[in-house]
Amino acid sequence: MTMGISKVALRRRPITGARESLYLDFYPAIRDPYSMKMIRREYLGIYIYAKPRNEIEKEYNNEMLMKAEVIRSMRVQAIINEEYGFLDKNKKKADFLVYYKLKAEKKDQKWMKVYQHFSNFVKGKCTFGDVNVNLCNRFRNYLMDAKQLKHKDLRISKNSASGYFSTFRALLKIAYKEKFFRENLNEYLDSIDTTDVKKEYLTLDELKTLANTPCDFPILKSASIFSCMTGLRISDVLKLDWKEILPASDGGYCMRLRTEKTETETTLPISGEALELCGERGKGKVFKGLTKAMTQQPLKDWVASAGITKHITFHLARHKKTYYHLLINGLQAIYTRAGNDLETSLVLRFA
Numbered sequence: 001m002t003m004g005i006s007k008v009a010l011r012r013r014p015i016t017g018a019r020e021s022l023y024l025d026f027y028p029a030i031r032d033p034y035s036m037k038m039i040r041r042e043y044l045g046i047y048i049y050a051k052p053r054n055e056i057e058k059e060y061n062n063e064m065l066m067k068a069e070v071i072r073s074m075r076v077q078a079i080i081n082e083e084y085g086f087l088d089k090n091k092k093k094a095d096f097l098v099y100y101k102l103k104a105e106k107k108d109q110k111w112m113k114v115y116q117h118f119s120n121f122v123k124g125k126c127t128f129g130d131v132n133v134n135l136c137n138r139f140r141n142y143l144m145d146a147k148q149l150k151h152k153d154l155r156i157s158k159n160s161a162s163g164y165f166s167t168f169r170a171l172l173k174i175a176y177k178e179k180f181f182r183e184n185l186n187e188y189l190d191s192i193d194t195t196d197v198k199k200e201y202l203t204l205d206e207l208k209t210l211a212n213t214p215c216d217f218p219i220l221k222s223a224s225i226f227s228c229m230t231g232l233r234i235s236d237v238l239k240l241d242w243k244e245i246l247p248a249s250d251g252g253y254c255m256r257l258r259t260e261k262t263e264t265e266t267t268l269p270i271s272g273e274a275l276e277l278c279g280e281r282g283k284g285k286v287f288k289g290l291t292k293a294m295t296q297q298p299l300k301d302w303v304a305s306a307g308i309t310k311h312i313t314f315h316l317a318r319h320k321k322t323y324y325h326l327l328i329n330g331l332q333a334i335y336t337r338a339g340n341d342l343e344t345s346l347v348l349r350f351a
Contacts, residue, residue, distance in 0.1 A: 006030050008075050010068055014050060022046045022068045024075060042075070044068055092129035097122070099180070103171060108235060109292065114167045116149055117142075128180050133188045136172070140165055140192065162192035202228070206308055213306035220294045220302070223287045226277040230255070230270060234295055240286045245270065245278070 007027050012020040022044050029038040046068050052058040097119055104111040121142045122130070143161040148154045156164070169186050176184045202210065207228060215221035223237050232240070236257065248254040253275055255268045278286045295313070303312045 006079050008072050008079070010065075010072050012048070015047070018050050019047045020050050022048065022064070024072055026075075030079060044071060092127060094128050094180075096126045096128045096131055097124070099128070099175070100171060103174060110163070111167055111171075113149060114164045114171075117146060117164060118168065128175075131172075131175075131181070131185070133185055136168075136185055136189055139168065140189070144192065158192065159194045162194045165192050202308075202310075202312065206306075206310075210303065210306045210308065213302065215298075215302045217294050217298050217302075219287055219289045220298055222277045222279070223290050224299070226274055226287075229274040229277070230268065232268075234292065237287060238285075238290060238292065241284060242282055242286055245275070245281075245286070 006029070009025045009027070011023055011025045013023060015021045024042040024044065026040055026042070029040045031037070032039050046064050048061040048064050049057045052061050097115075100115050100118065104115040118126075118139060121139050122135075126135075143156070143164050144158070146156050146161065148156050169189060169191075172181070172185050172189075175181055176186075207225075211221075211225055226232070227234070227237050232255075240255070240257070244257045245253055245255055248269065252272065253270050255270050256265070257268075258265045299313070303310075
């Protein structure tokens, strides 16, 4: 049976300076392994004289055309290898760390942390050919005893190591889908077990106290209480856009968004009180000015000023027990604002 393999032609395009730019023309189109987009052309960054005027220019043209032909031949070989199920040898030589960093930069801070740990583990040098089950297991062991990036005298917790290795395995899955690996390495890797940790959460009375306590960053206060009322993670609150808050069929409003952690689309109801926490409707981000840094020390200071001694993070403040208490007790949150004063208060009352 004949298999349809893309043809690769070397072509020229006139440019300024009486020159021609060389590029490869793929037919049919092929998938770029980095962008995963279908492409028809690949510009080589090689230029020749359109009409060589002397022997030097003719020799230069011949040399550049030979280099372009070598690249064309390599692309043909790569396409054939992919078509017949072989792993392209050039991919094995590709820099895995460059690929990893590109993927991590499109994700979140956790991905970048795991990337940095892996880079430290391989001492800044790793190709795709180096990545195998043995290397992955050694990285697993490394994480079990690794020091924190910022606090070199402290080890990362076992639960953090578990989460980091899970993130690393997510990268391996992506690389496998993009055909950088011949087999799914995850099938041979074991996850890192977690340990049970007692998680703190806010009671209704504590939430009420916190809502009535002034905060140095009003936007942090609004976003935190909004998170408690909706159950949204900090990553989703940070990127929440006004275009994702839409009228619902019942006359109210809902949020239609793609959560960052699960990467799934979902529609969530939003109460009028929670909507008031967002302020006046506008364009772009809902909680403008909110930063991830505010959820660290500023949040701790605000919680402490409310007289709450529990170790509360933004993630735990929107803990499901806090959120469920709001629903089960049938409580409504009424957010009031006095004139242009940004100081706000939350009054909790029974429905």
